[in-house]
Amino acid sequence: MELYLDLHSQPCRSVFLLAKVIGIPFEFKLVELSAGQQYSEEFGKINVMRKVPVMKDGSFVLTESVAILKYMLQKHSSSLADHWYPADLQQRARVNEYLSWQHMNLRAHGSKVFLLKALFPVIMGSEVPKEKMDAAVQDLNQSLQMLEDKFLQNKPFIVGDKISVADLVAIVEIIQPVATGLDVFEGRQKLTAWRERVKKALGEKLFAEAHEVIMKVGSLPQQMQNNSNLEMLKPKFQKLFS
Amino acid sequence: MAVELYLDLLSQPCRSVLIFAKKNNIPHEVRNISLMDGEQYGDHFGKISLIRKVPALRDGDFCLTESPAILLYLAQKFQTPEHWYPADLQQRARIDEYLSWQHCAIRLHGSKVFWLKLMIPEVLHVEVPKEKMEAAVEELSGSLKLLEEKFLQDRPFIAGGHISLADLVAIVEVMQPVAAGLDVFGGRPKLNAWRDRVQAAIGKELFDEVHQNILGSQERVKVMDGSKLEFSKAKILNFFM
Numbered sequence: 001m002e003l004y005l006d007l008h009s010q011p012c013r014s015v016f017l018l019a020k021v022i023g024i025p026f027e028f029k030l031v032e033l034s035a036g037q038q039y040s041e042e043f044g045k046i047n048v049m050r051k052v053p054v055m056k057d058g059s060f061v062l063t064e065s066v067a068i069l070k071y072m073l074q075k076h077s078s079s080l081a082d083h084w085y086p087a088d089l090q091q092r093a094r095v096n097e098y099l100s101w102q103h104m105n106l107r108a109h110g111s112k113v114f115l116l117k118a119l120f121p122v123i124m125g126s127e128v129p130k131e132k133m134d135a136a137v138q139d140l141n142q143s144l145q146m147l148e149d150k151f152l153q154n155k156p157f158i159v160g161d162k163i164s165v166a167d168l169v170a171i172v173e174i175i176q177p178v179a180t181g182l183d184v185f186e187g188r189q190k191l192t193a194w195r196e197r198v199k200k201a202l203g204e205k206l207f208a209e210a211h212e213v214i215m216k217v218g219s220l221p222q223q224m225q226n227n228s229n230l231e232m233l234k235p236k237f238q239k240l241f242s
Numbered sequence: 243m244a245v246e247l248y249l250d251l252l253s254q255p256c257r258s259v260l261i262f263a264k265k266n267n268i269p270h271e272v273r274n275i276s277l278m279d280g281e282q283y284g285d286h287f288g289k290i291s292l293i294r295k296v297p298a299l300r301d302g303d304f305c306l307t308e309s310p311a312i313l314l315y316l317a318q319k320f321q322t323p324e325h326w327y328p329a330d331l332q333q334r335a336r337i338d339e340y341l342s343w344q345h346c347a348i349r350l351h352g353s354k355v356f357w358l359k360l361m362i363p364e365v366l367h368v369e370v371p372k373e374k375m376e377a378a379v380e381e382l383s384g385s386l387k388l389l390e391e392k393f394l395q396d397r398p399f400i401a402g403g404h405i406s407l408a409d410l411v412a413i414v415e416v417m418q419p420v421a422a423g424l425d426v427f428g429g430r431p432k433l434n435a436w437r438d439r440v441q442a443a444i445g446k447e448l449f450d451e452v453h454q455n456i457l458g459s460q461e462r463v464k465v466m467d468g469s470k471l472e473f474s475k476a477k478i479l480n481f482f483m
Binding site: 065089094101104 | 308312335346
């Protein structure tokens with residue numbers, strides 16, 4: 001199996017982590033987003049949408065991390081503990097509910113804060129306007145509140161007592177704005193306790209390995225400045241800031 | 243025992259859920275939640291869903307939101323015909339891929355066109371700058387192109403030879419900008435042909451019945467009380483403009 005990844009990307013991290021947790025052998029094909037490698041002719045043949053992650057299992061090519069995660073979970077279900085993607089109707093529904101909700105909520109809001117903090121200055125050539133930043137952080141706060149109040153409530157994990165793919169998808173998205181220096185866990189004991197449980201269930205070492213590059217995101221603007229592709233990338237990134 | 247479906251048929255995901263329930267003869271009771279009247283913010287609905295969005299399902303004391311989750315739950319619980327969500331891993335993955343992609347693509351872009359073209363100018367009485375409208379239509383065009391070229395290609399339906407949850411979720415979203423008066427199908431023969439196949443597979447009568455409300459939007463806004471949406475105005479403008 002080939003996985004086309006850039007671990008700066010949240011959905012790449014969830015796919016990477018799950019593949020490692022399950023123990024699926026795969027070839028890591030780096031697609032360096034900050035260098036614009038997703039726009040290469042070669043990668044265009046892999047994925048016309050020019051996004052990561054992409055999975056290639058034999059001749060079967062699949063995009064969208066949620067689809068890739070479900071494919072891996074179902075393909076390897078016999079060697080995997082049930083709690084990752086429970087067979088029970090209602091528990092599975094809770095996983096699916098989270099995986100659906102997160103696209104336009106935690107993922108969208110966490111990404112926006114990340115992009116504004118990490119990339120806005122180097123792409124737009126100026127500091128982020130305060131109202132824009134404040135609005136983005138407010139949206140993120142609302143999503144985090146919903147994660148605590150509706151998806152976790154008083155349970156250790158989203159589905160219940162055990163970790164599932166929903167928690168995995170949630171944690172990688174939360175780390176994104178955290179990596180830019182926004183401590184979303186401050187003042188949120190429930191979320192902090194959940195984070196520790198998730199890290200433990202995944203394996204601290206593996207979690208750290210998956211998040212190594214994003215935690216160094218401070219150096220990303222400089223990397224991009226030094227890159228000859230920056231002018232080509234600017235208009236594509238500018239769309240994200242409109 | 244019938245499941246309760248909390249719906250407003252002006253909402254795309256409510257339509258996919260109702261079509262699925264009716265098509266598969268799933269015992270259900272519809273509870274209308276009028277979004278225009280703000281009923282999603284009522285105390286009763288708050289007990290069903292903290293997220294305060296439709297559709298929502300209640301099965302005994304189990305409450306569920308998010309249409310992809312509801313559709314999968316109904317398909318599994320009521321053992322609907324296999325083509326809706328095939329057991330074959332790769333076909334299933336194609337459906338999951340579409341259901342994931344569509345959130346930030348066709349669903350977002352179709353909704354945006356609906357609000358910018360119709361609701362914001364006609365109900366909220368806020369002028370929409372021409373460039374914003376053009377940009378929204380262009381984004382939608384990009385998504386429709388991907389639907390045709392990546393998700394359909396030469397197949398009759400997204401997962402292959404038969405209609406699945408992916409086509410159902412796709413068609414209700416494509417109808418939203420249509421309801422605002424945008425000619426989505428003009429100049430898109432592949433999309434047109436797919437729509438005809440999807441309508442035939444669902445049943446034209448059922449399809450038309452569920453889409454009656456939304457397709458009356460252009461007429462309804464002429465007589466609609468704009469003050470109804472005042473409480474959501476800031477949020478709507480912030481999101482779409």
